[in-house]
Amino acid sequence: MTSITPFSVAVDWAGFTLPLFACPVPAGFPSPADDFPDAPLNLYELLFAHPASTFLARVSGDSMVGVGIRSGDIVAVDRSLQAGEGSIVVALIEDEQTLKCLRYRNGRPWLDAANERYAPIAVAEGGLHLWGVVTHVIHSFQGAKPKTSPAVRKPVARRP
Amino acid sequence: MIALVDCNNFYVSCQRVFEPRLNGQPVVVLSNNDGCLIARSDEAKALGFKMGEPYHLARPALQQHGVRVFSSNYALYGDMSRRVLRVLGDWVPEVDVYSIDEAFLNLDGTQFLRRGQSLSQYGSDIRAAVLQHVGIPTCVGVAPTKTLAKLANRLTNRRTGHNVVTLETDAQRQAALAATPIEQVWGIGRRYGKKLLEMGLVTAADLTAMPEGWVRRHLGGVVGVRLWQELHGQPCLDFDPAALEDEERPARRHSVAHTRSFGRPQRDPAVLGEAVASFVARAAEKLRRHGLSAQVLTVLLGTDRQAPQPHTFTAVATLPAATHDTGELTRAALERLRRLLRPGTAYHRAGVMLSGLEPMGQTQLGLFTQTPEQLQRSQQLMTRLDALNQRFGQSTVRYAAAGLQEQKWEGRHNFRSPAYTTDWQNLWQVCA
Secondary structure: OOOOOOOOOOOHHHHOOEOOOOOOOOOOOOOHHHHOOOOOEOHHHHHOOOOOOEEEEEEEOOOOHHHOOOOOOEEEEEOOOOOOOOOEEEEEEOOEEEEEEEEEEOOEEEEEOOOOOOOOEEOOOOOOEEEEEEEEEEOOOOOOOOOOOOOOOOOOOOOO | OEEEEEEOOHHHHHHHHHOHHHOOOOEEEEOHHHOEEEEEOHHHHHOOOOOOOEHHHHHHHHHHOOOEEEEOOHHHHHHHHHHHHHHHHHHOOOEEEEEOOEEEEEOOOHHHOOOOOOHHHHHHHHHHHHHHHOOOOEEEEEEOOHHHHHHHHHOOEOOOOEOEEEOOOHHHHHHHHHOOEHHHOOOOOHHHHHHHHHOOOOEHHHHHOOOHHHHHHHOOOHHHHHHHHHHOOOOOOOOOHHHOOOOOOOOOOOEEEEEEEEEEEEOOHHHHHHHHHHHHHHHHHHHHHOOEEEEEEEEEEEOOOOOOOOOEEEEEEEEEEEEOOHHHHHHHHHHHHHHHOOOOOOEEEEEEEEEEEEEOOOOOOOOOOOOHHHHHHHHHHHHHHHHHHHHHOOOOOOOHHHOOOOOOOOOOOOOEOOOOOOOHHHOEEEEO
């Protein structure tokens, strides 16, 4: 009871919406369309096409920087999707979860990093265990790990 | 037909989704305050650890066998349970939730089956979907009634890979009844199980072989007859196993309670007051969720259970009118608590029970109770309060009586895993 959960990803995100206006607002002249905003966009729908099977995870490590996944980013991982050539996946290597790119060479699966400092990992016969397929990455330019949740964060006063 | 989907060692399975290396390893999960074992992996069961075993007694053996121990993490289990139910809801429109890890599916109408697909294949497909989408292994029992579906589920065997059992033919049903000890039939509690055994009924088949009149006389009248019919394959919509069970799970809610043991004994009246106030808030929230008001409030204080003279002290308050208002209930609870407290006594647990329940809005307006305007204001306030707390997390908005600081009475949970799926600060990590 001491920890204050900002909001449960599974339930409460559904109500977390951002309004989007149909057209850019021209300066000086109010657009009549602004009185009728389209239905608000729901980020939850974008990230959670399959809410039951999508999980968010924090990335640590730099092996996937080549595809834009950096340490500290948050990825959405969907367990219901079928992985194929080139899918970014969470795979199990010796029961450890790792984020890699799935490639097939001569019909055999490989787990490739997107960073030349890491060698591709050959997957043994019948040894490919996938946890899920990465569908989105959330990268913050405000630093990797916010100290407070976005929902309760106060705006930072700027120095003049 | 009805399918019962039951998650295998649910709490352990939830931990394993995020820590796959726990697969094949012995794992146990402890109750609130790390009191006793409430979930065991198959490996831990094989080592002889028992359900409900006190943790402090089991600890040496757990360490000796290298068993991984987790404190219960209900934020995680609740979210995983919602996900399982959501997957099931994609398959069948009628999902009847029985507990955090069990749900009945109504398979009536063959529209769910593909042509040529058997019921047991269908059960396997549901099982495979839950395993793939959420990562939780389940067992499925399919039968004409809930009671038989439950019985079929008991006959699954994870070791031999028989994860789905269907009872379609009469012969299958008879064999299943004969293989089920009487005391393990759903609804036959310990009390009736003992009674029936003494009368020479050993298996469920022995019970179904008795005439209806006998069952009516010896097994709780009409409720027993319903159970008997269900075992015969005739669905009884209003069969309620809890009406027979002498254990918990009240049929209709007779009370709502929130009781906790403290992490360490508490003497300070202020700390105890905060604890009780926050228990009231939780119980009242539960009350409102079920659309109920309570007329009677009981405050409970307990001293050391292990001591030679364990004591439980209770004080009951009858409210002028049934209410679900947290403020009103808190006032009543704190007033009772003040009378109950004995200076210098160390209390190990406390609780609040709300009873005398009635549906909201049936309250009679009395001479000394609230005016209609006051009632309406209180309703609105409570609705807002629940909405805020649901959106931003438990106890975000709370009565000051429940305390603003770190809660000293909070329990022990030394081995709690992160709330992987419900807290931004606790997301599980993947290495890249």
